[in-house]
Amino acid sequence: MAPAIRTENLTKRFGSLTAVDALDLHVEEGEIFGFLGPNGAGKSTTINVLLDFLRPTEGRAEVLGYDTHSDPIAIRQRTGVLPEGFSVYDRLTAMEHVEYAIETKRASDAPRDLLSRVHLQEEAWERKAGEFSKGMTQRLALAMALVDDPDLLILDEPSSGLDPTGIQEMRDIIREEADRGTTVFFSSHQLPQVEAVCDRVGIMRDGSMAAVDTIDNLRDDVGGATTIELEVDPMPDADALDLPAVDGVEHATGRGDAIEVTCSDPRAKVDVVKRVDAETTVTDIVSDETDLEELFNQYTSGDAVERDDREQEAEVTA
Numbered sequence: 001m002a003p004a005i006r007t008e009n010l011t012k013r014f015g016s017l018t019a020v021d022a023l024d025l026h027v028e029e030g031e032i033f034g035f036l037g038p039n040g041a042g043k044s045t046t047i048n049v050l051l052d053f054l055r056p057t058e059g060r061a062e063v064l065g066y067d068t069h070s071d072p073i074a075i076r077q078r079t080g081v082l083p084e085g086f087s088v089y090d091r092l093t094a095m096e097h098v099e100y101a102i103e104t105k106r107a108s109d110a111p112r113d114l115l116s117r118v119h120l121q122e123e124a125w126e127r128k129a130g131e132f133s134k135g136m137t138q139r140l141a142l143a144m145a146l147v148d149d150p151d152l153l154i155l156d157e158p159s160s161g162l163d164p165t166g167i168q169e170m171r172d173i174i175r176e177e178a179d180r181g182t183t184v185f186f187s188s189h190q191l192p193q194v195e196a197v198c199d200r201v202g203i204m205r206d207g208s209m210a211a212v213d214t215i216d217n218l219r220d221d222v223g224g225a226t227t228i229e230l231e232v233d234p235m236p237d238a239d240a241l242d243l244p245a246v247d248g249v250e251h252a253t254g255r256g257d258a259i260e261v262t263c264s265d266p267r268a269k270v271d272v273v274k275r276v277d278a279e280t281t282v283t284d285i286v287s288d289e290t291d292l293e294e295l296f297n298q299y300t301s302g303d304a305v306e307r308d309d310r311e312q313e314a315e316v317t318a
């Protein structure tokens with residue numbers, strides 16, 4: 001099965017500036033792939049090549065098995081796109097926009113269904129889109145992208161301009177689409193959203209991929225301490241528990257009815273829970289993992305991650 005997106009040595013220069021630098025990107029069919037990177041990393045340029053809005057300087061790209069340069073029409077027929085900085089036709093209504101998108105794709109969707117799916121309020125359907133807020137405009141753009149049940153959705157900053165409810169709704173729509181078998185490829189600066197929906201992420205830096213993996217694997221690779229807190233009843237004897245003897249545990253602290261354990265290796269968490277559970281009843285588990293923002297910073301700036309420093313607390317060893 002062809003990957004949904006494949007680039008080989010993809011390079012795009014603007015004069016002396018290399019916006020995309022020998023990029024090899026594979027996005028599998030059916031996955032939700034988050035395309036991340038700081039401003040200017042080359043995400044939009046990559047997306048524009050995928051859609052044949054820009055020609056590569058070197059290398060090539062395939063979307064749904066078609067070459068972006070020789071088969072752009074076949075790609076557009078099966079792909080839904082929410083472009084960066086989508087702008088509306090000021091004098092057309094929301095309904096007319098969607099009707100236009102349906103006509104262009106020679107599809108047979110019901111415009112009302114699409115507008116409901118993106119939660120654009122019904123009172124706005126017949127209003128001129130020139131009056132829309134950024135959030136409403138994004139919803140309209142998404143409705144147009146969803147026309148004809150695309151096999152691939154390419155969304156450039158889909159959450160831009162959305163309030164928290166809108167972001168949540170966008171997340172739900174992305175999941176629904178993926179559940180229907182659609183591959184979703186989206187760029188975003190909304191890291192919590194990316195974390196909530198993506199199967200894998202690619203982090204761009206200076207036109208190349210600094211990392212591609214699941215968020216869990218990126219966490220493992222970056223290492224760094226993760227902390228879990230186990231609420232227990234009753235508090236077990238620290239000596240009998242001897243958590244520091246578990247491989248990958250840095251230290252453990254008992255406080256009130258909770259044990260806080262810092263693991264240098266995240267895989268140790270499972271062993272910790274098993275060990276505590278063998279001694280007492282675990283009533284709750286809170287895991288404080290490296291958040292995606294920290295991971296992102298490590299891959300894009302190389303700065304050391306600031307860790308929650310609990311070194312001063314007493315260890316459960318006495």
Ligand SMILES: Nc1ncnc2c1ncn2[C@@H]1O[C@H](COP(=O)(O)OP(=O)(O)OP(=O)(O)O)[C@@H](O)[C@H]1O
Nearest residue numbers: 014017018019037038039040041042043044045046
């Ligand atoms: N048409 C263009 N002409 C000249 N330079 C360009 C052009 N488009 C993009 N660039 C440059 O290419 C680099 C990559 O830009 P790009 O828009 O792809 O980054 P991005 O990762 O999408 O950033 P953002 O998150 O801000 O959208 C930047 O330095 C940008 O200034």
